[in-house]
Amino acid sequence: MTSILPSDLDTDQRVRADDRGHVFHSWSAQALIDPLPVAGGEGATFWDYAGNSYLDFSSQLVNLNLGHQHPDLVRAIQEQAGRLATIQPSMANDVRGDLARRISEVAPDGMSKVFFTNGGADANENAVRMARLVTGRRKVLSAYRSYHGNTTTAISLTGDPRRWANEPGDGSVAHFFGPYPYRSAFHASSDEEEAERALAHLEQTIILEGASTIAAIILETVVGTNGVLIPPPGYLAGVRELCDRYGIIYIADEVMVGFGRIGEWFAFQAYDVAPDLITFAKGVNSGYVPLGGVVISDRIAAHFDTVAFPGGLTYSGHPLACAAGVATFEVFERDGILERVRDLGSRVVEPRLREMAARHPSVGDVRGRGLFWAIELVRDRETREPLVPFNAGGKDAAPMGEVAAACKSGGVWPFTHFNRLHVAPPLVISEDDLTRGLDVIDRALSAADAYAH
Structure with missing residues (x-):
């Protein structure tokens, strides 16, 4: 966390007001969303006006391959x-x-x-x-x-x-x-x-x-x-x-x-x-x-x-x-970005996700390659019942919302879709940040484990 400055909080309120008053957002019921005002970013990290920083484990929409503000x-x-x-x-x-x-x-x-x-x-x-x-x-x-x-x-x-x-x-x-x-x-x-x-x-x-x-x-x-x-x-x-x-x-x-x-x-x-x-x-x-x-x-x-x-x-x-x-x-x-992605995927991400799968009863499957992975969450490993139903909304989607909230509270901005948590950080992420982000996801999976049986 960085220090919270009054001027930053003033800007936060102004950005929120302009967004809520005038921006029409895609794929959304407009009155049911609360977009995060983003103040800046660098590399694999971005931050808001309130002093919170996040590892960008979704590369925004899996497009920010070279990270924020690459010089x-x-x-x-x-x-x-x-x-x-x-x-x-x-x-x-x-x-x-x-x-x-x-x-x-x-x-x-x-x-x-x-x-x-x-x-x-x-x-x-x-x-x-x-x-x-x-x-x-x-x-x-x-x-x-x-x-x-x-x-x-x-x-x-x-x-x-x-x-x-x-x-x-x-x-x-x-x-x-x-x-x-x-x-x-x-x-x-x-x-x-x-x-x-x-x-x-x-x-x-x-x-x-x-x-x-x-x-x-x-x-x-x-x-x-x-x-x-x-x-x-x-x-x-x-x-x-x-x-x-x-x-x-x-x-x-x-x-x-x-x-x-x-x-x-x-x-x-x-x-x-x-x-x-x-x-x-x-x-x-x-x-x-x-x-x-x-x-x-x-x-x-x-x-x-x-x-x-x-x-x-x-x-x-x-x-x-x-x-x-x-x-x-x-x-x-x-x-050497291509070589770097292959190395981090096989040496860091894959073994860590497979180890998580072995420990967390909510993890039904992990799959991926390079720096693109999915953790599929289930209520029952035997029946493979998904943690939330297909195309779930409202209360039905709450368990995935809890997982996402746990990630964000740990400083990782996740990519979630239906019953899956995707791992897709910028290709320039440092190994230390990659490991730190995976640690946060590991802890966040306890929210899904509470629903597993």
């Missing part, structure tokens, strides 16, 4: 603003081209073009548009446990309950069950069996939906908000084979897990597959200025050599955003 990213934005603050996307720009080249160089061979967007939702919208135009088909398949954004097609692709109130949306979307070994929809008894049965289910979905009508399958390489679901061995390769067999475009949604979150430039690179389109945002520049995009295979890009692509955005490839993206690449390479 290299701030400097890059400042220097670019002083040189050329903005330019329309139809003109060539040095930092836009530089970033596109760097992204294509870390993508699979044969993916040399990048279409820039403002974030992940519009990246997915435009990837689907490309797939539909190239194939001449309309339908897109996506997983029930997924989140792809809040624009019309992206929210229709989304499988989680945020889709429900937004229906009807894009009527050419169908959902399927992806692999989830802990709660297998296929009664699988091993990861290998889960992959095999999930692929058989996907192929049946393709056949019954009409393979000749399906433009694309979109998948989060590692399912993010909906569970940090790691694909079992062979699953993504099987999806690639099904797409090839039926002439379907494979879109890898890397918005949350791209740019180092699991210790790879793109998460699919850990599974030895290559998609046709890659969507990204978040970690490409840690959200310092909004930026997303689509990495396009040469085959798909060639379709638009003499046919206009019917899409664009005023701020596509904004120079301030791209300058921060170029700086991100330089920091990753200079500081």
Whole structure:
């Protein structure tokens, strides 16, 4: 804790008043929320006006990969603003081209073009548009446990309950069950069996939906908000084979897990597959200025050599955003970020979470990779009854609220969703802070243990 200053508390009240009086918040019943006024941040920590500091174990929305106020990213934005603050996307720009080249160089061979967007939702919208135009088909398949954004097609692709109130949306979307070994929809008894049965289910979905009508399958390489679901061995390769067999475009949604979150430039690179389109945002520049995009295979890009692509955005490839993206690449390479994430994940996070799972009766499963993990909380390990019901609200969600409150009181800002506590700190977090944060989570799990039997 830092000292509490009267002027800070005055500012706290002013910020709260302006926010409550004039800001309309996303995904919220406006009268039922109380947003925390944030005064500043540095590295893996942010703080409020009342003198409370928090380890950011959610990287805000799993986008702040290089942490708060990284000096290299701030400097890059400042220097670019002083040189050329903005330019329309139809003109060539040095930092836009530089970033596109760097992204294509870390993508699979044969993916040399990048279409820039403002974030992940519009990246997915435009990837689907490309797939539909190239194939001449309309339908897109996506997983029930997924989140792809809040624009019309992206929210229709989304499988989680945020889709429900937004229906009807894009009527050419169908959902399927992806692999989830802990709660297998296929009664699988091993990861290998889960992959095999999930692929058989996907192929049946393709056949019954009409393979000749399906433009694309979109998948989060590692399912993010909906569970940090790691694909079992062979699953993504099987999806690639099904797409090839039926002439379907494979879109890898890397918005949350791209740019180092699991210790790879793109998460699919850990599974030895290559998609046709890659969507990204978040970690490409840690959200310092909004930026997303689509990495396009040469085959798909060639379709638009003499046919206009019917899409664009005023701020596509904004120079301030791209300058921060170029700086991100330089920091990753200079500081060995990918290697660091793999080391901390395997040496610090995984053994500690598995040790917690052995001691806490409320922990049903832990899973993850790099600096992206989920602790799934249950009332009963035998039946796997979740600590709170699916899509719980109000009193039903109270047990998870207690866990989150215990984390915050210990100085850790957590990422919770349904019955899960996710571990997703900035990739630059120190080992000491990482260990300290895990200690806080360990203690906070006692709140969940009180409900376990």
